[in-house]
Amino acid sequence: MARWRALPAGIDPAVAALVAHLRKAKDFSGLSIKQLALATGYSTSSWERYLSGRALPPPAAVRSLAEVVGADPVRLLALLDAAVNARRSGPFEPTSPSKPTPRSEPTPPSEPVSPSKPVLPPGPATPEATAAGDDRPGTGVHTDRHHLTAWRQLGLLGCGMAVGAVLVLLLVQPTRVATARDVSGTTAVAVPAPTTFTCAYTRRDGRWYAGNSTTRTQQLVVDMSGPAVAELQCLLQRAGVTPGGIDGNFGPLTESAVIQAQKKFHLGVDGQVGPATWAALRG
Known part of the structure; x- marks a missing residue:
């Protein structure tokens, strides 16, 4: 029995299955590649390409092999058809398990939000207190500054949550975002036009x-x-x-x-x- 070389890395499983059955049929017959070429009418170099996975045999060659070695031509032709379809659909790319995407936590606000202190009812503001920016209770200036600080803290909290949500979306669903951009038309996807040939004799x-x-x-x-x-x-x-x-x-x-x-x-x-x-x- 011949010692076959390993098939090329990345070969499509359908092509590998066809080559394995062709090799098995050849080994079962006990013929050398040269003898197989003489018996089938196909050259030695052709059978070397077929049995190494570098080229797919034509249907006539598969039928000739089946007739010479007594194999089932229907099964071999079905494997050839699957291999041809696999070659037409493009190169085979083995899939690898994807790593889990790390989850991103929302960014906390830079300043902690503390409970609001009781606000004293505003008293009458004097022109002197207003001009000097007096912070004493009863002037009305303390209450306005306290409200301004609370709104700033709420705004920072909202910004932090929004940034965290965007980071989670980008990390967890990058493919969906890219697809949405393509569909909306903001990203142009170039599709090459197929080349057509005619016969002008x-x-x-x-x-x-x-x-x-x-x-x-x-x-x-x-x-x-x-x-x-x-x-x-x-x-x-x-x-x-x-x-x-x-x-x-x-x-x-x-x-x-x-x-x-x-x-x-x-x-x-x-x-x-x-x-x-x-x-x-x-x-």
Whole structure:
């Protein structure tokens, strides 16, 4: 039984499950990777990528493996479908338990609030007492200053409670606050527009072009993307091989189409696009 290398860190569980079943089926057959390549019609380098998790196999390769080793193709194809959907939904990010958010207590007021002293009824204020700021009972000045101090203390208490409430909101619910800002329109969220590709076929100097790229030598493999991949998909479509859409992404369906085209044009079958495959598709 082969000793397999550990899968890359952070690989999606659906992809890992598919690779584990492919490895188990290969080990059960007792075939080497080279023998498996000869039996299925897919290159050794392709099976090395499939069995290491670096690329997803096309459905035809999975069916060929199941036929060679006597495995259940329905289960393997279901695992492949789940892995393809996981790759399309983006890179897998393992979740980690979040730490408890510390609670913040309201800030106490800087001056303690003391019980109000009994206020004596104001007496007649004399001009001399008023001008001198007399604090004696009966002048009316003592009562006004006492009320002013009480209002200041109540105001400081209210400010402290308000600051504490804001701190609790920011610490406990930062995600909700950010979402509210986004919804209200005060924070602009940039969403990139998807790139669209079309096939505008023209023939120049005896070669076919689809209007996305003029390359005839660029090496393309699984998981690459861009205009050159869109050009490849258009040329595959013109050759009568369906790549699964013109989206500029070299996925399992495009790889399967490349393999079919390489068999059709009697080229080396490896699922990769080089000068020979470009020449056949543009010819």
